[in-house]
Amino acid sequence: MIIKIQVRAWVSPRGTSGELRKYQMQGRGRVAGELERLIDGGTPNKSAVASQVPMPPPRNPRSAIHAKAPVTEEVGEEAVGMEEVSVAIDRRQPPWLNGVELLEDAKWNKHVLPTGCEGIDILLGGGLREGQLTEIVGPSSSGKTQVCLCSALGVADLRLGVVLFLDTCNSFSPHRIAHMVNSQSDTLAKEGKEGSLERIMSSILCHSVFDIFELLDALHQLECKLKHQVKSSGNRIRLLVIDSISSLITPILGGKNSQGRLMMITTGILLKKIANEYNLSVLVTNHMVGGEGGSLKPALGESWKNIPHVRLVLSRDQGSNVCNVSILKHTIMDVAHSDDTANLIRESGRSFGGGLRGFSPHPRQSPPAGARLPSIYCPPLSPHSPHLGSLGFPPPSPWASLRRRLPTSEWCST
Amino acid sequence: MSETSRFRSLEDGHGALKGAQTAWDMLSEEQMQKHITTGCEELDAILGGGIHCKEVTEVGGVPGIGKTQLGIQLAVNVQIPVECGGLGGKAVYIDTEGSFMVERAHQIAEGCISDLLDNTAHRLKDFPACPERLQPNSFLANIFYFRICSYTEQIATINYLEKFLEEQKDVKIIVVDSITFHFRQDFDDLALRTRVLGGMSLKLMRFAKKYSLAVVLLNQVTTKFVEGSFHLTLALGDTWSHACTNRIILYWNGNDRHAYIDKSPSLRSATTPFLITGKGIRNATSHCKRVRMM
Numbered sequence: 001m002i003i004k005i006q007v008r009a010w011v012s013p014r015g016t017s018g019e020l021r022k023y024q025m026q027g028r029g030r031v032a033g034e035l036e037r038l039i040d041g042g043t044p045n046k047s048a049v050a051s052q053v054p055m056p057p058p059r060n061p062r063s064a065i066h067a068k069a070p071v072t073e074e075v076g077e078e079a080v081g082m083e084e085v086s087v088a089i090d091r092r093q094p095p096w097l098n099g100v101e102l103l104e105d106a107k108w109n110k111h112v113l114p115t116g117c118e119g120i121d122i123l124l125g126g127g128l129r130e131g132q133l134t135e136i137v138g139p140s141s142s143g144k145t146q147v148c149l150c151s152a153l154g155v156a157d158l159r160l161g162v163v164l165f166l167d168t169c170n171s172f173s174p175h176r177i178a179h180m181v182n183s184q185s186d187t188l189a190k191e192g193k194e195g196s197l198e199r200i201m202s203s204i205l206c207h208s209v210f211d212i213f214e215l216l217d218a219l220h221q222l223e224c225k226l227k228h229q230v231k232s233s234g235n236r237i238r239l240l241v242i243d244s245i246s247s248l249i250t251p252i253l254g255g256k257n258s259q260g261r262l263m264m265i266t267t268g269i270l271l272k273k274i275a276n277e278y279n280l281s282v283l284v285t286n287h288m289v290g291g292e293g294g295s296l297k298p299a300l301g302e303s304w305k306n307i308p309h310v311r312l313v314l315s316r317d318q319g320s321n322v323c324n325v326s327i328l329k330h331t332i333m334d335v336a337h338s339d340d341t342a343n344l345i346r347e348s349g350r351s352f353g354g355g356l357r358g359f360s361p362h363p364r365q366s367p368p369a370g371a372r373l374p375s376i377y378c379p380p381l382s383p384h385s386p387h388l389g390s391l392g393f394p395p396p397s398p399w400a401s402l403r404r405r406l407p408t409s410e411w412c413s414t
Numbered sequence: 415m416s417e418t419s420r421f422r423s424l425e426d427g428h429g430a431l432k433g434a435q436t437a438w439d440m441l442s443e444e445q446m447q448k449h450i451t452t453g454c455e456e457l458d459a460i461l462g463g464g465i466h467c468k469e470v471t472e473v474g475g476v477p478g479i480g481k482t483q484l485g486i487q488l489a490v491n492v493q494i495p496v497e498c499g500g501l502g503g504k505a506v507y508i509d510t511e512g513s514f515m516v517e518r519a520h521q522i523a524e525g526c527i528s529d530l531l532d533n534t535a536h537r538l539k540d541f542p543a544c545p546e547r548l549q550p551n552s553f554l555a556n557i558f559y560f561r562i563c564s565y566t567e568q569i570a571t572i573n574y575l576e577k578f579l580e581e582q583k584d585v586k587i588i589v590v591d592s593i594t595f596h597f598r599q600d601f602d603d604l605a606l607r608t609r610v611l612g613g614m615s616l617k618l619m620r621f622a623k624k625y626s627l628a629v630v631l632l633n634q635v636t637t638k639f640v641e642g643s644f645h646l647t648l649a650l651g652d653t654w655s656h657a658c659t660n661r662i663i664l665y666w667n668g669n670d671r672h673a674y675i676d677k678s679p680s681l682r683s684a685t686t687p688f689l690i691t692g693k694g695i696r697n698a699t700s701h702c703k704r705v706r707m708m
Contacts, residue, residue: 140655141677149679164431170469170619170659173680174441175462201438207431210620221431247656251613254605287656294640299653 106131109279113239116154117147120325124310125333127154128281130238132331133272133307136285137298138314143323144285145171147314148243151283153177156203157184161238165206166218168247172206203235212248212263219270226278237280240271244285246299253300261303268307284308298328305329448501450492450587450628452484452688453526453695457673460684466660467501467586467628470618472593474633474648475664480671480690481632482513483522484664485589487694488630489557490523492587495547498534503586503627504556506578508571510595514559523553525693558582565596565610572614579625588621592632594649608653615657631658670698 097105112126121127128134128151136144149172152163165172181197209215222240229236245267252260275282286304291297298304298311311328327333449464458464465471465488475481489507494500507514527548546552558578562568579585593611601607622629636649648655648663655661661677667687674685687698 139652141661145679164434165437168616168619169656170623171679172437172440174437175444176680177437178441179680198438201441202436204437205431205434206437206440207434208620208623210616210623218431225431244656247612247616250653251609251616254609287653289652296652 111160111279113151113160113281114154114158115147115151116157117150120147120312123312123325123327124330127151128239128283129309129332130279130281131276132309133268133275133282133284134310134312135298135308136283136312136314137288137328138285138316139288139296142314142316144314145169145173145243146176148241148283148285149173149177150180151239152204152241153180153200155239156200157181159199159203161203161236163204163239163241164222164237165204166215166240166242167206167208168210168215168242168244170208171243174201174206177201177204209248212252212267215242215245215248216263216267216270219267219274223270223274223278226274226280237278240274240280240282242271242282242284244287246286249300249304264300265303265307268304272307447626448499450488450501451494453487453491453693454686454688454697456686456697456699457688457695460673460675460681460686461662462681465587465628465630467626468622469659470615470622470629470631470657471660471662472631472633472648472658473662473664474635476635476646476666479664479666480688480695481664482511482591483518483690484695485591485630485632486514486519486522488587488628489589490519490526490553490694492628493553493556494526494530498530501586502584504558504582504584506558506560506575506585506588508560508562508568508588508590510562510568510590511592512561513591516554519554519557520550521692522694523550525691527553529693556584558585562596565599565601568596569610569614572617575621576617579621579627583625585625585627587628587630588618589630590618590632592634594632594634598634598649604651608651611650611654612657615654619659 110129110131112129114121114127115124124134136147138144148165152165155161155163178197178201181200182193207218209218222237226237249260249264249267252263254260271282271284274280287299288296289299298313308329309331311330313326313328314323315326316323447467449458449462449466451458451464452461473481473484485507489505492501492503492505494502496502527550530548560571562571575588593614597607597611618629618631621627634649635646637644638647639645648661655677658677659679660675660681663674663676665672665674670687671690672685672687675681675683689696689698
C-alpha cells in the first residue's frame with residue numbers, strides 16, 4: 001500500500017517532468033523513454049517501478065499533496081489511513097523548498113514561451129515566462145488581441161504544447177490566426193499547407209466566458225484537469241490567455257459592497273496559483289481608463305496592480321502603423337520601475353518617435369532600463385513575418401476629416 | 415489520416431474543459447457561416463462578406479450619416495431567403511430614440527425584394543414557395559420591434575431577450591438603435607453607468623455566441639478634449655470602446671458617405687464609400703450595377 005502511494009507521489013508534475021527533461025538534455029533519451037513507458041502504466045507491478053528507477057522526490061511540496069488526491073478516491077473507506085500516510089509523506093518531504101530546489105524548479109520547469117512577436121520577445125528577454133502572470137494593458141484597438149492571438153500561434157507553431165484561450169469579447173478569430181499561419185511561408189514549405197494549419201489550429205483551444213462565475217468555473221475545471229494530467233508532458237497546456245479579463249471584472253467592481261473586489265482578487269490569486277503549480281504561462285488583457293488630468297491608466301485599480309508579474313503597455317498613435325510596447329512592471333528584469341503609472345505612460349508617449357530608430361534587432365541584447373522598443377513594424381519591413389505589423393494597419397483616421405468638416409460650435413453641443 | 419487521429423486523441427486528452435473548441439473546428443465553422451449583407455457590395459467586401467454572426471458590431475457616426483438606415487437595412491437583409499443566398503432569419507429591433515420609420519422599412523424591403531428578383535430570378539423558378547414570402551409585408555412581419563423609453567426599460571428588455579430568443583430561434587440579428595441615448599440623459603453616477611453597460615455588453619456577447627446571431631449596436635458621437643484640441647469619438651467613454659468586437663465608423667468625406675473599420679480582431683482597417691438611396695444602402699459606384707444587369 002505504502003509503496004504504491006510513494007510511486008504516485010513521486011509521479012508529480014514537477015519532479016517527473018523536470019527529471020525527464022534532464023535525462024533528455026543529457027542525451028539519455030532511452031532512459032527517459034523507458035521511464036515514460038513505466039509511468040504510463042506499462043508495468044502491472046508498480047512497486048517494481050520504484051525499485052528500478054531512482055525517482056527524485058517531488059520538488060514542490062504542494063505537488064506531493066495533490067498526488068494524494070487520486071489515491072484517496074480509489075481507496076475510499078481507507079481515507080482515515082490515508083491521513084496517516086500523508087502525514088508520513090509530509091515528514092519525508094517537508095512542505096517547503098530551499099533556494100537550490102527553487103532554482104532547479106525555475107531552471108527545468110519554468111520555460112520562456114516566445115510570443116511570436118520579436119520586439120516583445122526582446123523586451124521581455126525571451127517572451128512569456130511559465131509560472132508567471134503577464135498582463136497587457138492598452139487602449140481600444142491598440143493591438144492587445146493581436147498580441148494574444150500571436151502568442152497563441154507562437155506556442156502552437158513551435159509544438160510547445162496546447163494553448164487555452166478564454167474569450168470574453170467574441171474576439172478570438174480563427175480566421176485571423178489562419179491568415180497569420182498562411183503568411184509564414186517558410187514553415188509551409190516543409191509541411192503540407194493544410195497539415196500544418198490543422199496541426200497548429202488543433203492545439204489552440206478556445207472557450208467563451210461571459211461572466212466572472214463562468215471564468216472561475218472554467219479555472220477550477222482547468223485546475224482539476226491539470227492535477228490529473230501528469231504524464232502527458234508533450235501535449236500539456238502551456239499557455240492560458242484571457243482576453244479580456246477587465247470586461248468580466250468591470251461590471252462587478254465598484255459600488256458600496258466590496259464583493260466585486262474580493263472576486264477580482266480571488267481570480268488573480270487562482271490564476272497565479274495555477275500558473276505556478278502547473279508551470280503555465282498566463283496572459284491576460286486589461287483596458288485603460290482616464291485617470292487624473294485626462295491621462296490614461298490601467299483599469300481595475302490599485303488592488304489589481306500587484307497581481308500580475310509583468311505588465312506591458314501597448315499604444316498606437318492615431319493613424320500610425322507601429323504599435324509601441326513598454327514595460328510598466330517586471331518582477332525579474334531591471335526596469336526603471338515607477339510607482340507613478342501615469343507619468344511613465346506619458347513619458348513613453350513622448351519617446352515614441354525615436355523608438356524605431358534606436359531599435360537594434362540583435363537578439364542577445366538586453367534591453368536598457370525602462371526600455372521602450374517598438375514591437376510591431378509596418379508591413380513593408382516584414383511582409384512574411386508573423387508580426388502584428390503584417391496586418392496592415394489603417395490609413396489615417398477619418399476623424400481628421402470629420403474635424404475639418406464640423407465647425408467648432410457644433411462639437412461642443414454634448 | 416494518422417495525423418488526424420493523433421489530433422483527435424490530443425483533443426480528447428484536453429476535453430476536460432466543457433464547451434471548449436479547437437481553433438480548427440471554429441475555423442471550419444466560421445467558413446460555413448453566412449454573413450448578413452449590408453446591401454453595398456464594397457462595404458461587404460471590407461467587412462469580409464457582411465456583418466458577421468456571433469460578433470458584436472458597433473456602428474457610430476454623426477447625426478444624419480445613416481446609422482438608422484443601416485440598422486433597418488440589416489433588419490431587412492437578414493430575411494433574404496436561404497435560396498437567394500441569405501440567412502432567412504428574423505430581426506429584433508430595439509429602438510430607444512424613436513427613429514425607426516416603418517414606411518422607410520417598407521420602402522427598403524421593397525427595394526431589397528426588387529433587387530432579389532432581378533438578380534436571382536432564374537434560381538427562384540425552382541422554389542415556387544418563394545414569391546409568396548417575397549412580399550414587403552412578410553418582411554415587416556419578421557421584424558420584432560421594441561420601443562424603449564428609459565434606461566431601466568432598456569436593461570429590462572435586454573434581460574428579457576434571453577427568454578425571447580429561446581422561443582424565437584430564427585432571430586439572426588439584434589439591432590439596438592441606439593445603445594447610447596438613455597445613458598447619456600440623466601445618468602449622474604458615471605461609475606455605475608460603466609458597470610451597467612459592461613454587464614449589458616457581456617449579455618449581448620453571450621446572445622451572439624449562444625444563438626449564433628449578429629448584434630449591431632448603433633452609437634452616437636461625442637467630443638473629447640485631448641491635448642488642447644477637440645476630437646470626435648464615439649460616446650460612452652473609453653471602457654465602452656472595449657465592449658464590442660468590431661467598430662465601424664460612418665463619416666462624411668466631402669459630400670460622400672464613407673465607412674471605416676476602426677477596430678476588429680480579424681479585419682484590416684479599410685475605408686469605403688457608400689450611398690443611401692431610395693431602395694436603401696447601395697454601392698457608391700455604378701460599376702457593380704452594370705455587373706448586375708448582365
